[in-house]
Amino acid sequence: MAVSNPRPCGDFRTDYAGDTRLFSDRTHTIGFFFLLALALAVPFVFDGYVVSLMILIGIYGIAALGLNILVGFTGQISLGHAAFFGFGAFSSAWLNTNTGIPVMITIPLAGVMTTAVGMIFGIPAARIKGLYLAIATLAAQFILEDFFARAEWFTGGSAGSLAEIPELFGFTFDSDQRYYYLVLFWVCVSFLLASNLMRSRDGRAFIAVRDHYLSAEVMGINLTKYRILSFGISSFFAGIGGALMGHYLGYVSAESFNILFSVLFLAMIIIGGLGSVAGTLLGTAFIVLLPQFMEFLVALLSGPMPFLIDVQPYIKEMAIGAAIIIFLIFEPDGLIHRWQLIRAYWRLYPFSY
Amino acid sequence: MAAICTNNAFCSIILLVNNANACKIERMTLNSNRSPEAEYVLASENVSLRFGGIKALTDVSFRVRRGETYSIIGMNGAGKTSMLNCISGRYKPQEGEIIYLGKSLKGKSINSRAQLGIGRTFQNLALFGHMSVLDNIMVGRHHLLKNNFLTGSLYWFGARQEELRHRAKVEDIIDFLELQQVRHAQAGTLSYGLRKRVELARAIAIEPELILLDEPMAGMNLEEKEDMARYINDLNAELGMTVIMIEHDMGVVMDISDHVMVLDFGCKIAEGSPEEVMNNDKVKDAYLGKAEDIA
Numbered sequence: 276m277a278v279s280n281p282r283p284c285g286d287f288r289t290d291y292a293g294d295t296r297l298f299s300d301r302t303h304t305i306g307f308f309f310l311l312a313l314a315l316a317v318p319f320v321f322d323g324y325v326v327s328l329m330i331l332i333g334i335y336g337i338a339a340l341g342l343n344i345l346v347g348f349t350g351q352i353s354l355g356h357a358a359f360f361g362f363g364a365f366s367s368a369w370l371n372t373n374t375g376i377p378v379m380i381t382i383p384l385a386g387v388m389t390t391a392v393g394m395i396f397g398i399p400a401a402r403i404k405g406l407y408l409a410i411a412t413l414a415a416q417f418i419l420e421d422f423f424a425r426a427e428w429f430t431g432g433s434a435g436s437l438a439e440i441p442e443l444f445g446f447t448f449d450s451d452q453r454y455y456y457l458v459l460f461w462v463c464v465s466f467l468l469a470s471n472l473m474r475s476r477d478g479r480a481f482i483a484v485r486d487h488y489l490s491a492e493v494m495g496i497n498l499t500k501y502r503i504l505s506f507g508i509s510s511f512f513a514g515i516g517g518a519l520m521g522h523y524l525g526y527v528s529a530e531s532f533n534i535l536f537s538v539l540f541l542a543m544i545i546i547g548g549l550g551s552v553a554g555t556l557l558g559t560a561f562i563v564l565l566p567q568f569m570e571f572l573v574a575l576l577s578g579p580m581p582f583l584i585d586v587q588p589y590i591k592e593m594a595i596g597a598a599i600i601i602f603l604i605f606e607p608d609g610l611i612h613r614w615q616l617i618r619a620y621w622r623l624y625p626f627s628y
Numbered sequence: 629m630a631a632i633c634t635n636n637a638f639c640s641i642i643l644l645v646n647n648a649n650a651c652k653i654e655r656m657t658l659n660s661n662r663s664p665e666a667e668y669v670l671a672s673e674n675v676s677l678r679f680g681g682i683k684a685l686t687d688v689s690f691r692v693r694r695g696e697t698y699s700i701i702g703m704n705g706a707g708k709t710s711m712l713n714c715i716s717g718r719y720k721p722q723e724g725e726i727i728y729l730g731k732s733l734k735g736k737s738i739n740s741r742a743q744l745g746i747g748r749t750f751q752n753l754a755l756f757g758h759m760s761v762l763d764n765i766m767v768g769r770h771h772l773l774k775n776n777f778l779t780g781s782l783y784w785f786g787a788r789q790e791e792l793r794h795r796a797k798v799e800d801i802i803d804f805l806e807l808q809q810v811r812h813a814q815a816g817t818l819s820y821g822l823r824k825r826v827e828l829a830r831a832i833a834i835e836p837e838l839i840l841l842d843e844p845m846a847g848m849n850l851e852e853k854e855d856m857a858r859y860i861n862d863l864n865a866e867l868g869m870t871v872i873m874i875e876h877d878m879g880v881v882m883d884i885s886d887h888v889m890v891l892d893f894g895c896k897i898a899e900g901s902p903e904e905v906m907n908n909d910k911v912k913d914a915y916l917g918k919a920e921d922i923a
Contacts, residue, residue, distance in 0.1 A: 291795040294762070294812075295788075468781040475780030475787045476773040483756050483767045490754035493716055494834065495742030495771035504777060550758070 281622050295474055314459060318452035326451045328563060333458035334519045336559040337465045339543040340552065341512025344469060346541070347549035348478070349505035350485030351400050355412040356540045358419035359510045361532030363389045363517025365423065365430045368438040368527050378441035378522055382461070385518035386511045392419075393510020394503050401499040416534055423529035435528035438521040454523055461519060462556075465512055469552050472508070481505055482550070542595065546602045548609025557610040565598060566591040668727075669694050669838050669870045670715065675724035677710055677894075684710040685721065685894045692838070692887075697864055697871040699881045701905075702891035703914065708874045709751060711891070712840050715872070716748045717741050728838070743771045747836030749827040751843045751874070757816030761807060761826050764815050765798045766791075768833025798833060804866075805829045805859060821852040828859060832867065839863060841873040845880055853877065857884050882906065890914065 286300050298304040318326050342356045367385035371378050396415035400408055423430045430436055441448045441457060448454040472478045483491035484501050492498050521527040539562060547558020573587045583590070606613055670692040677685040685707045692698045700708045713719040715726055717738035726733045728744065736744065747768070756764050773794060775787035802811055805825050810818060815826055824844060831839055844860065845853045857880050863869045875881050881888060882902040890898040890911050898908040905911055 291792050291799070292788075294795075295791065471783035471787075472777060472781045475783060475791060476770060476775050477777040477780050479759070479763055479767050480770060482759055482763070483770075486756035486758055487754050489718075490750060491756070491767070492738045493742065493748055494767050494830065495739050496767070497737075497739045508777060 281619070283622070297470055297474075311463075318455050323451050326455050328567065330451060330455055330458050330523060332556070332560045332563045333455075333462045334516050334523065335540070335543065335563060336516075336556045337461060337519070338513045338516030339540050339547070339559050340465055340469055340555045341509040341516070342540045343544040343547070343549065343552070343555045344472075344481065344512070345505050345509035347544055347551065348473065348485060349481040349502065350488075351397075351502060351505060352405070352409045353412040353415075353506070353509065354409050354534065354537050354541075355396065355415035355419065356509070356513055357532045357534070357536035358416045359389050359393050359513035360517040360520070360536070360540075361423060361527075361529070362392055362419060362510075363514030364438070364521030364527045364532075365436060365517075366514065367518035368436045368521050369429050371439050372436070378439050379443050382441070382515060382518040382522070386514040389514025389517070390507045390511040393513070394507040397503045397506025397510075400502040400506060413534070416537055420529070420532065423532065430527070430529055433529065435526055438525055438527055440525060441522050448522075458519055458523075461515060465515060466552060466556070469512075473552060477501070477504070485550075539595075542599050544609075545607075546598065546609055548611035551609065551611040554609050554611030557614070561598070561610060562595065565594055569594045667693055669729060670872070671727040672711070672714075673725050673727060675711070675714060675721045675726060677707075677714060677719055677721045683894050684719075685714070685891075687724070688891070688894070688896050689724075690889050690896065690899060692870055692872060694870055695864055695868060696886035697860060697873060697884055699873045699875060699885040699888045700891060701875065701878070701881055701888060705893075706891040707894040708891055709842055710894075712748065712842055712872070712874060715838075716746060716840060742834050742836075745835070745837035746840065747831035747834035747838070748840035749824070749831050749842060749844060751846065753820075753823050753827065755815040755823055755826055755830070757814070759815055760812050761815055761818070761829075762795075762798065762802075762811050764826055765801060765829045765833045766794065768830040769794050769798065769835075772835065801829050801832050804832070804862070821848050824848065824852075824856070825859075828856075832863070832869075836869060838870045838872065841871060841875075843874050843876065845875055845877050853880060860884055 282300055283302070288294060298307055314329075317329055321329075338356065338360050341359075342353060345351050345353055363385045366388040367378065367381045370376055370381040370384055370388075376384065396412065396418075399411040403411060424433060426432070441454075446453075448457050473482075480491070480496045480501050483494065483496055484498060484505075488498055517532075543558040543562045544555055545558070546561050547556065548554025569591050570587065573583045573590060577583050602609065668691045672688055672690050675685055675688045676683070688707075688711060690698075700711060702708050710719060714721050715728075715733070717733070717736065728746065733741070733744075756767060759767070773790060775790050779785065779787045802808055805828060807822070807825060807829060810822060810826075815823065818826065828841070828844065831841075841860070845856050848856065860871055860873065861884055863871050873881075873885070885902055887900065888898075888902050888905045889896060890905055890908070892910075892914040897910045897914060898905050900908075
């Protein structure tokens with residue numbers, strides 16, 4: 276996990292604040308703002324298809340960030356993340372339709388509502404861990420799925436519910452290009468909040484609970500509180516992501532938030548890097564883009580190998596499964612670890628360490 | 629001399645007097661003015677602990693004076709760590725009470741005991757392996773920090789100042805234990821001796837009144853042992869902490885302890901100054917076997 280990140284010559288720290296900055300040095304800062312500028316330019320440069328993929332990466336990224344706080348940082352496990360994601364989508368739609376609160380406000384409110392639900396389903400974590408907790412969260416997945424299908428007052432039952440298009444001071448986010456900026460805003464906010472959390476008291480407490488819960492308790496950390504809190508924070512981000520998804524599609528249906536989707540979230544954080552805020556986004560991008568890439572590859576190879584066209588649907592699904600296995604074997608610390616190795620290599624060149 | 633004396637009445641005196649022994653004398657005279665209750669930080673009263681049919685501790689009573697180093701020795705399985713676990717809250721004794729600063733610890737959760745001022749280290753390393761040394765020590769300050777997940781997420785509005793203030797305190801501890809070289813290293817990658825020291829640093833960060841050390845010198849070489857013994861002396865002398873220590877190295881125990889208690893199969897068989905304990909016949913029997921056993 277630990278990869279050396281040597282500082283460039285002349286970069287001396289003269290105060291403690293220097294150690295806690297989000298961006299460790301100038302290259303890091305410049306790199307970040309360069310990427311941000313690129314992200315802002317995407318709708319002007321690319322067509323709707325690329326923008327819609329970016330929107331998906333952003334929305335799933337926010338939800339996966341929540342799961343990473345729970346699984347990667349606190350060492351708990353959840354197989355019900357998609358259900359929380361779905362709860363966020365329904366909550367926002369329901370709040371907006373029934374109370375008339377504008378969508379821009381129901382999105383964070385949906386996050387708060389999902390937090391409450393997540394904390395209720397997180398209560399078993401106070402007593403059980405590992406595989407047993409996984410099964411307990413599986414119950415959350417099925418209970419919520421059933422709730423979506425039957426609670427017609429809340430979700431519209433099997434018919435689903437309509438979600439309004441968000442609007443801010445007369446500016447409607449009605450196209451992909453416009454909605455992209457709303458998602459980008461929430462991605463920035465979510466990742467900033469999570470990064471801050473991880474360099475302050477409660478973030479450290481989460482990691483302490485993960486690494487050695489017995490000694491964490493002796494250090495004065497209330498295990499029950501932090502385990503349930505972790506479920507709450509995780510669900511908050513799932514709720515935000517879900518709400519954004521609902522209003523993006525304009526329609527929320529109960530079927531889409533199944534167990535497969537939950538596992539996909541786990542795949543995102545495993546591939547991106549457990550316990551890494553930035554890695555979450557890399558993993559999400561990987562999972563979203565992999566099927567597209569396979570499609571592209573099949574199209575490219577279908578000239579010499581025409582039979583590939585028939586098996587294309589399988590290849591897309593199988594590629595995700597294969598990617599997870601390959602990552603677990605060869606890069607269990609995720610894409611972010613690979614990136615850190617590349618960065619260290621670049622910094623230290625021509626020396627090896 | 630490091631200036632991390634905290635909530636300690638002797639701080640100013642200690643900073644003036646640079647000799648550890650002189651400090652002890654100074655403090656003892658001060659202590660004698662206090663009421664007798666305050667003299668004892670911890671008192672165990674007839675503590676018995678059972679696991680099913682196994683008696684881990686039977687009727688163990690002892691008192692620990694403020695500012696002393698109190699050692700618990702005994703064979704493997706004698707109940708030393710069980711005793712520490714009763715104090716830190718991991719085990720709940722079926723009978724008897726543990727009185728800390730005049731109040732019973734019964735019913736106090738494990739995590740609230742850090743707040744009460746009880747810190748401890750573990751026999752088998754229990755660091756947060758993936759965190760840096762700095763963060764490990766910062767976790768020790770958990771109960772002293774006020775920022776939470778909300779204010780922590782909005783880092784720049786308050787939490788930052790607090791974090792940096794506590795970071796400065798952590799740096800004092802790093803200076804005290806000479807961990808400067810490794811402060812950014814991942815705790816899990818350090819050598820055994822260093823990890824033990826980081827664990828001590830983390831316990832000090834709690835700013836405890838009473839610090840429990842479970843075999844602080846196990847697996848160390850002579851030099852590391854000497855360093856650790858010096859740090860433990862400084863815990864008493866510089867930081868005014870009371871130390872309860874489990875240790876197998878008799879040389880160290882006899883050199884740095886003020887009082888020693890010997891446990892054998894869960895029973896207290898001797899207590900007193902190191903010399904008294906060394907010359908106790910029961911202790912000799914327990915450690916060396918009785919004469920008639922051989923015959």
